[in-house]
Amino acid sequence: MSEAAAFRGAGKVYRRSHLGRVTETIGLLRLDLKIRRGEVFGLLGLNGSGKTTAIKLLMGLHLPTTGEVEVLGRRAGDVDTLARVGYAPEAAYLNAALTGRETLRLFDALARRPARGREERVARMLDQVGLSRAGDTRLSSYSKGMLQRASLAQALLHDPELVVLDEPMTGLDPLAIQEMRAVVLWLRGRGKTVLLSSHDMSEVERVCDRIGILNGGRLARVLERRDWEGAPNAIESIFAQTVTRTDGVGPIHLA
Amino acid sequence: MSAIRAVFSYTFKEHVRHRAWLSLALFGLALGGGGLVASALAQEERARMMLDLGLAANEMIALVSVVFLTVHLVLREIESRAIFLILTHPVRRPHYLLGRFLGTLAAVGLGMAALGLLHWGLLRLLGWGGGGSYLLAWLCSLGKTVVMGSLALLLSLALTSEAAAMSFSLSLWVLGHFTAEMHFLAEKSGSAFLRTMIEIVSRAAPDFARLNYRDVWHAGLPTPAWMGAALIYVLGYSAACLALSAQLFEQKEF
Structure with missing residues (x-):
């Protein structure tokens, strides 16, 4: 295929x-x-x-x-296939009540990645998108550019x-x-x-x-x-x- | 299970960090204080009055919170489009719904527990010592909260208007306290149409008479059969509402 x-x-x-x-x-x-x-x-x-x-x-x-x-190879919307796809929409539609780190923890869990090694994966991704220092700040305080990075990070976190x-x-x-x-x-x-x-x-x-x-x-x-x-x-x-x-x-x- | 847990966790955090949460806590404290002042007016029955006022206040706050939060639970995520990112991950829609619902219940339950503890502490200071009865009354209020939460969620998905869902939920909450009266009305009604309509509404509305332990607790602790029936009713009614909500949610496009 x-x-x-x-x-x-x-x-x-x-x-x-x-x-x-x-x-x-x-x-x-x-x-x-x-x-x-x-x-x-x-x-x-x-x-x-x-x-x-x-x-x-x-x-x-x-x-x-x-x-x-x-x-x-599977019908669109198939739940199992979504684990192999990353998606970043045109604006960062993220939950403003969570911090950057909590956001990535959430999406790592939703992507069915094992809990073991989650903290390391999340820290690495925050570093890769340049959000290490803002990782523990709530998204409500992020600038537009930072939100776009967080959105990109959630799309790439599970290595789709x-x-x-x-x-x-x-x-x-x-x-x-x-x-x-x-x-x-x-x-x-x-x-x-x-x-x-x-x-x-x-x-x-x-x-x-x-x-x-x-x-x-x-x-x-x-x-x-x-x-x-x-x-x-x-x-x-x-x-x-x-x-x-x-x-x-x-x-x-x-x- | 991990998806439910993840959704539960962020929903719980989202509610607890909301500013409205603090306002509700302050409102609860004010009600508790008000109850203390009001009970001072009835010296002989002070503890009893404080007990009734406190339990009723806790139940009302829980009801308003759970209806308000569950009505907005999914609709706000659709409006803010945050749901796009959740549902484009490998999450089954019923799991998302269940995680959101349980996270909300946990947040409301936590608030109820905090207010309950404060209230019970005040009662102890007034010399009241019915710990077991208090816990059962509190659990019955929690049962009503679970039922109302699931019903409000279903209505929010069926009506897709927050205002309509909230008004219907509150109307059904009121009707839920008068199911026996509704059956009586249906029996007495001369019109077959009216009888059927009243019967349908009374069957669809939750039957809170099954959870009104406070009404009978002066006769002593309820039997295990009563408690079992109440538990089954709460679980059955909520499960039916959640199953219907999941059915509606499966058909939604975003």
Whole structure:
């Protein structure tokens, strides 16, 4: 089996009922995509293009309306498989009442890692993400950058085979972006599969082996590294030609 | 089991570190002090009055805490999206729910125990010596708290509105003290529809008459059969609520 994840005709329709009126929004439409083991795959798209929906289907937070999603050879959301997957969402959704160390202890236990050696694993990870000194401070006192690090730490703590990063560069300062890039490359160097979604084309271009462009819930195009390597601004121009706004917003023209 | 333990542990810490916890403790102390002052008005029955007031205050505080905490227990984690990171780990959803519930019960139980000890200490100072009876009355209050916690959790998942879940929980708590009256009303009702509706509500609402040891304790300690039936009722009712909650929670998307 060479795929880390596979979407087979996967679709998601959100149904909302308000005062007896049902409205439907398409999150994702018949997505067929295979993510190979050991690659860094980037999902590019505008807001509402389906990037986060695809990731939520992969992580079992959503159920597909059509088709199926597989992760490491098992149905997405399979509880045992989740022990082999790490996930960092676009913002650090962590419990502010806990300290950094308690947070990592919690996720280490949830990842079914043995209690023996937990303290060492947690201390090592805090050190690796630069939070050693803040380990015993509650997350409510952390800055945004520190929270992002704690979120990244919980995703990597159990040494997962597949790491899913939802917009990991959003809101980070230039130094933190550089560090995040180094993390992705370090993961690739260790043979891990990385799926990341982003708006930032230059970052995706630097770290990804392949890129999928989502447009209005559909996979519009998949690019291989050779498609953009050596051609300046290739991704930006391919992206601009591929996507169209589906949110009803027109272009800005100030002239 | 380790997932339940981990969720239990962080839920317990989360509640104990919450500022509302301190306010509740202060409120309990104020009630205890108020009871002491009020009981001074009835010199002959001072200990008895202090006993009734203290137990009722402890039960009320526990009820308000458990309903408030369990109604927010999962909904707040959904709102803050903290649930994303928990459920994208290898945690079965019923285990998450059980860990959250037990962690909340432990926090509320700890508060009840602290207030109970303080109250019992005051009673000892007033010369009251019914330790065994006090413990049983306290356990019955704890039983009601467990039942109300599980019911509030179920309602929060079924209604997905904190305000609605809280009002329904408190209404069912009130109805739970009048199950015999509801059966009587159903019997006397001329309308078959009304009779059925009252019967359904009275069966769904918890039956707190089974846990009202305080009402009968002056007749002496209850029989083991009474205590066994009360325990089975608490465990059965809570297990049914938790099983239904787990069923609802399994179908949720985030």
